Structures are given as C-alpha cells and as structure tokens.
Amino acid sequence: MTDRGAPVSDLRELYQEVILDHNRRPRNFRAMEGANRHAEGYNPLCGDRLSLYLQVEDGVIKDASFQGSGCAISKASASMMTDSVKGKALSEARDMFEQFHQMVTGNADPLAHPERLGKLAVFEGVRNYPVRVKCASLAWHTLRSAVDAANEVVEVVSTEAE
C-alpha cells in the first residue's frame, strides 16, 4: 500500500481547544449599532460569509464585532481577531494582518516573535491544511478591507485567489 497523504498530523493541532471554544461560543458575535467601519467578507469556494463592524476613533479600534456563518476555523478566527484588535491602532491592525497571514500560509514562524500574535498563534496548525488557510484568513482580509476604507464602505472580499 502506498500513502500519498500528508504526514499524519493530530487533528488537535488544527482544532485546538481554544479554537473549539471560540467556535462554540463566539465572542463579539453581534451587529454593532454606531459602527463607523463595516466590511463584508465572502469566500465563494465554501460559502462562508462574514460581516465585520468596527468603531474607530482617532485611528484606534475602540470596538469590533462580527456576524456570519462559517466553519469552526473561520468563526473562531473572527472571534479571536475581534478580541485582539480592540484597542489597537489601525496601523497595528494592518501589521497583525500581515503577521497572521504569513503564519497561516507558512511563511513565518510564530515562535520567532511569540509576542506579536499572542493567542492567535493557535492558528499555526492551519498551515498544515492548505485548503483551510482561507477559512482562517477570511476574517483578516475583511478586517484589512474595513481598516483601509476611509468611510463606511461595504466591500466583498474574495480570498479565492489566495
């Protein structure tokens, strides 16, 4: 018998307890009254949809929330992302997008700078599941879209080409 599959990896590496917990009880899972940034994320491949709301004051993200439907990875990613960008400057959020993206696509080692991503390092296992990278990054692409928009602009973020 031949085995062409990837080396056997523990599913728990992908579905860390923290991720499963955020999937079961997503934080900041609500529409936001008075949000001044809003972006829509959509992954046409799997149908995941995400509405992201930010309240930005003086270049700082005061509040973040989301709504939508998706798999455990995408829901947990949005949940933990909204938690972690609260209180961050927009420039810091952009930075975090870059770092997160590099981590899940396997272009950066999160252990090199553990302080940068903090808890978000639990998504490192995603890099071993190439088809699931988009699930983890959908929320972050949507965030970048919301961060870059000067006004309240609704954008569709397609991560199909990632």
Add this chain to the structure above:
Amino acid sequence: MTSIASIAAPSQVGFNVRRIREDFPILRQTVHGKPLVYLDNAATAQKPRAVLDALIAYYSEDNANVHRGVHLLSERATQAFEDARATVRRFINAASTREIVFTRNATEGINLVAQTFGRTRLGPGDEVVISAMEHHSNIVPWQMVCQEKGASLRVIPITDEGALQLEEYERLLGPHTRLVSIVHLSNVLGTINPVQQMIATAHRRGVPVLVDGSQAAHHMMVDVQALDADFYVFTGHKLYGPTGIGVLYGKERLLEEMPPYQGGGDMISSVTFEKTTYNALPYKFEAGTPNIAGAVGLAAAVDYVTAIGMDAVTAHERELLAYGTAALSGVPGLTLIGTAPEKASVLSFVMDGVHPHDIGTVVDQEGVAIRTGHHCAQPLMQRLGIPATARASLALYNTREEIDALVAALHKVRELFT
C-alpha cells in the same frame, strides 16, 4: 410486468465487489495512514485498469490525427475514435452514431445546445423551464442565452424532501415555453426525476427536452429512445472514464436544424473565403482535433461497466444506499438532505453544530474522502436554507465496510465538536 428483484437477481450473482476493487489501482492506497475510502464519486469516479490500459495502448500504438490522414496510423486512430462513438451509441441506445457528439464534458454539451438551438429558437418573452435542483451548469448557460434573447427562466419548485413538484411543472409549461432542461439525477439530493413522464408531458405541448444525465448515466440504464429525450448529455469522468470527454446526444432532426457551435477544422466539408459548407453530423459539432484518447478511454469504461452489467451496478448501489441511509440516520445530530422516494447514490447531510467543512477535514484524516460545500448548486442551497452540505456519493466499487468507516469517522466529528 417483471419485478425488479427478478431482473436484478441473475446479474447480482456475478457481482463481486472485492474482485471489482482489484480493477482500480488507485483504491489500493492509504491516506493519512488509513486505507483510502473514496466516497466522492459524484465529483469524479476512479478509473479501472481497463481504461488506463486503453489510454496507454492508444498512445503507444495508434496515435495519429483522425479523419484526414491516408496513412495507416491515422486510419487506426479514426477507427478507434469512431468505434468509441458506436460503443456510446449502443450504451444509450441512440438510433444512429450521427446523434452522438463528443464534447469536453456535460457542461459543454449544455452550452452547445444553449448557443445553437437556444440562440436560434429563443426570442423576447420566450421561456426555458429548469428546476430548483439544477447544477450551475444547467442554469448559467440558459441564463446567458436568455439574457441575450430577452427570454426568461422558469423554475420548477421542489418539496422539502427534494422531489420535483410535478403539478407545478405542468403549470409552468405554457405557450412561451421553448425548452425544458432538467437534471436526471440530482448531484446534491440524489433524487431521480421522472424524466420519461416529464418528457411526455412536454412533448404533448410540442416542447423539446434536454436531460442532464451527468449523475445518471453511470448509475442506471439510460435508453434515450425509450425516454424520447431530445437531448441527453453526460460526462466520461463520472462514468469511470477519463476527464475531458463527454457526450451530447441529440435527435438527428434537431441537430440537423442547428447551426454549428464552433468553427474550425473537421466541422467543414469545404471552405473558400466566400463560403463554407459544413460537414455532416456529428462532425458539424466537433470543430478541431477532438479528444481521441479520451473517446477511446470512455469506450473502454463503457465496455467495463457493460461487462459487469448496469442492472447489477444499480442493484449494488441501491443496496449500499439503503445501508448508508440507515447507518447515517443513526449518527446523533445528523440530518440527511434529500429524502425523495426515488433516489440513488448520493448521501448529503448536515450535522448539528458542525460546519460541513469541518466534517470534511476530520473524516479526511480518517482516510474518508467526501465532498463538502454547495456542490455548484447555490440556488438549491438557498431553497434548502443551508450554506452547504457534506456529501458521500457511491460508485460500483464501494462497500458496506466503507460506509462503516464513514460512520466511525462521523462519530469522531461528534467527539471533537460537542
């Protein structure tokens, strides 16, 4: 009338799934350290050695271009290609090989009809009738031509179980209906539509019918004359043949009236800069060098299935579907999607609190390959009110043990997510 059991029984005796599995080299492997359980057959089926051998033999011994060389290899290649057409004709019981057009796949067959028959027959206010359970490939080609011609789509609704509402279908057929295009076997629900009856209904009103047999041709006997289908499309790769080869059956009378689809070599009989005379059927619709090896491989696949016996295949898959339906129903929190009385080969499902994508990843780690997502049927997903399903789909080489492996993997899904 002979009962189903008495038809199926004799061929069932010769059906040995263990022996059949040995014909499929790809099945002898492990993935992620587990034996491969391939249950994504509605996406594409695996290929028996007979098909692989036919491809190698064609390229090793006969390869040349068809219909033009006077040399021996070209003669042999042409013979092999036309023999393949004859094999396909027998397989679906078409009246003539002139009615068998080789395409890339079923999608191209539908586009061909939409762009030739559709463009010449449709005008402002005209209607094309499809159903709520169509694959995108039987929606978008009609949308494109309808938009261009000012025509519109009418959609036959389905029940919650996933059966067509036939009384609504009759109501939709009106003075402006120019064509019905309907799936034979739903890729998401497994529903077998009563196409013979639906064709008869349409014909009483003078409306021709295209049947999308992408999921049907490898699961059941298809007789295009008995169905009285005007067009029937299917693809080779779901029928254990190679990718890149498909078939459009069309009644000769209709194909004759239709303009060519693409221009180029092989579809002409004479060309001057002033005027081109088109070739006879079916070549009028086969511009350019065709997928010769693909046709040869498809014929080998048809021969393979025919030797086993389509009745035996249908009976085996029906038994497995019943087993799988019962087994999946026993998984806590699992809901089957598509429970029409007449169905085949497809087990779509959702699980409480678990997204289909997560189901797919977890069962893959157990060696089980299933499809998750919208299955290129987004309007159907909207009708069902779900974003996606997980789908296990059966082929002639699948076994009860493989269903058991799927069920065991689904229990792991439950463990992880609840």
